Amino acid sequence: VWRVGRSPGSVMLDISPVPGSVDDVVKILIKKYPLNNGVLTYRERQRVVAEINLRTEEQRSSAIEQGIEFTPTITICATPALAKNATIEKLRLIHLPLLSPEDLERGLRETFRPYGDILDVGINRNPRTKAYMGQGFAVLDIQPRHNQQLHALDHHIPWCGDQEELIYANFDQKPLHCSRCHKPGHAVADCPRAR
Structure with a gap:
């Protein structure tokens, strides 16, 4: 969950997969962390996000790294709440090289380091075949620090x-580029290659 927190020290959890009501989930959080500064919940369409403000760095690290066990089969890792001045950009990537998952992650981190703080990177697999087909994603905080x-x-x-080795990024504020030839200034309907 990449979301600005209400107060510094908060962590965010997507609690949608946890069975029971939102109140039941909040009770689990309170039982796990009785010394907290408060819990907020947010509805984002089908998703429910919980923000819990933890008092110590040890608690925050534990919630992020080990996660919080809600049931014997559901453990959810938290993400740190973002600062109020964060500017999040979610990139959909194509034309990635065909490398091992470890080399791809390392390459994605090296590639996007100059563009901002890297919150997450990864590859996408075809839902039917489960094959990696050169597509992935990156989530960046592009606010300079x-x-x-x-x-x-x-x-x-x-x-x-x-x-000489380009990949292509699509994102909300991207200038007009053709998805066929990847040149700027026109859409695929006006692409000279289509003629």
């Missing part, structure tokens, strides 16, 4: 800084 110089996001992203 402490005079940090960041690269501007573009549709064309050099893989690990190699200008």
